[in-house]
Amino acid sequence: MTTVPTEDLQTVTLTVNGSERTVAVPPHRTLLDGLRDEVGLPGTKSCCAEGECGACTVLLDGKAVNSCLVLCVEAEGHEVTTVEGLSDGGLTDLQEEFLNAGAVQCGFCIPGQVVSAEYLLRTNPSPSEPEIREALSGNLCRCAGYQRIVRAVQATAARRNGQ
Amino acid sequence: MPKYVRPATRAEALAALAEGGAAARPLVGGTDLLVGLRHHTVEPDVLVDLKGVTDLPEPIVVTDDAVRIGATYTLGELVAHPVVQESYPALVEAALTVGSVAIRNRASLIANSCNASPAADTAPPLLVHGASVTIASADGDRTATLDEFFLGPRRTLCGPGELVVRLDLPRPAAGSGSAFRRLTRRRGVDLATVSVAALVDADGAIVLGMGAVGPRPLLTRTGPVDLADDAALDAALDELLAPATPISDVRGSREYRLAMLRVLAKRAVLAAADRRTPEEMAS
Ligand SMILES: Cc1cc2nc3c(=O)[nH]c(=O)nc-3n(C[C@H](O)[C@H](O)[C@H](O)COP(=O)(O)OP(=O)(O)OC[C@H]3O[C@@H](n4cnc5c(N)ncnc54)[C@H](O)[C@@H]3O)c2cc1C
Ligand code: FES
Ligand code: FES
16 A cells, blocks of 8 residues: 655656656645646646636546646556647647637637547547537636637547548 | 555555544545645545555446446546446436536546535436445445435535445336436536436336435435326425425525426426336337
8 A cells, every 4th residue: 555644755657748757746736736847847737726627637548637636646657648748749730720710819728628629539539519519618718719719629620530 | 734545455445544534535536525625625634545446346337237336437437338328317417517528537426425515416316216325344334325325415324434335226117217407507617506307217106306405415206197287297396396495505595496496307307207218118
């Protein structure tokens, strides 16, 4: 049994965007904190910190989750993909379509929107508009560009389906 | 701030819970627990993560008589399961209203009941489907119906040192149907103002589960009702809804909740009745 005392730093080894990383965190720190402050990947945004806004969305073992509701110690031995890990350098087709659709305004919600949309397209390659809205309903945008975000996802699905 | 424990076996998990007593909490998805820790509404000394325990009951087992769900089964997995979709439509409708896709990918079905919010969305459908739970402690296992399990706001039969390891859902009788309806201030990430699940059997007997209209989710039932007779249905609803004692809070006044409860209950009953398959086709 692994036990992490309250104040002690715990060494957590996880795979982030394909590379094994080891961080030292106290047990109450979230995966969101670990990714931003310890791994040094600031693409994942911190906003409400209680599961309401989706700015912190990452893929944990391939599933979209709110990294503000996961303890970093829970990620021991698991695989995390952040927005930085969706491409190997340039923009992904999905990110290009966000730009083409003019879906990005202040940009704060966008990493979370992109990760949630990528998860949707991987699990449902031809989503209907209601399915897109449902899949992104946990991602709030204060600039409220929802219509354009939906169009960007539709355009990416069409592109991936060779249309 | 609590310490974090990751047991590998059920015995280790129960030992860690027993040792921590009232100051220890099981952790599965953390979607209630981490928010509670942030707001200091729960202040445990120990979090016992159940996700690495290898000898807990399987996440889901489907038999001819029942569907059995384990402590780590998530709402995301539940809503995608073909047998659950077919046999428990009210439960799928309710689970789909919980949070967002990302919340459902973490949130466990069992903890939605263990958290014992009077507004927990999956409670009304689990009640009408006759769910029971198995509670484990260092002294052994015991079972209880979900109706016995809910004691009051944030209070269940599962005490310090204990753990719900399994939830059993009997397969619904042939020719019955179920539906869930809820009212929220805004669609999406908000708790229910009122929620209702209905199960109607082939003879028109009604079972109702209600959320957010009392200190705990409520379960009531009547004998066969002629659903084509509106006055008879209204009279049955008078009886079914009588135990509801909602409070007034930010989500709605007592009067508004009672009025909406009647509307939603009637809609849920009629929708459930519409979903019934003729008995000869159901087998
Ligand atoms: C943004 C947001 C929106 C939400 N929206 C809704 C909603 O619309 N409707 C709704 O009903 N809920 C909602 N929830 C609440 C939450 O997602 C559910 O209650 C969830 O099902 C709890 O599961 P969990 O695995 O995350 O529980 P955890 O947070 O891990 O645990 C919850 C509680 O149950 C205890 N517990 C967990 N497992 C066990 C066990 N096996 N035995 C005994 N005790 C146990 C824990 O100690 C804790 O006290 C929302 C939460 C968030 C953050
Ligand atoms: S920062 Fe995690 S959901 Fe808002
Ligand atoms: S683009 Fe500003 S919050 Fe969405």
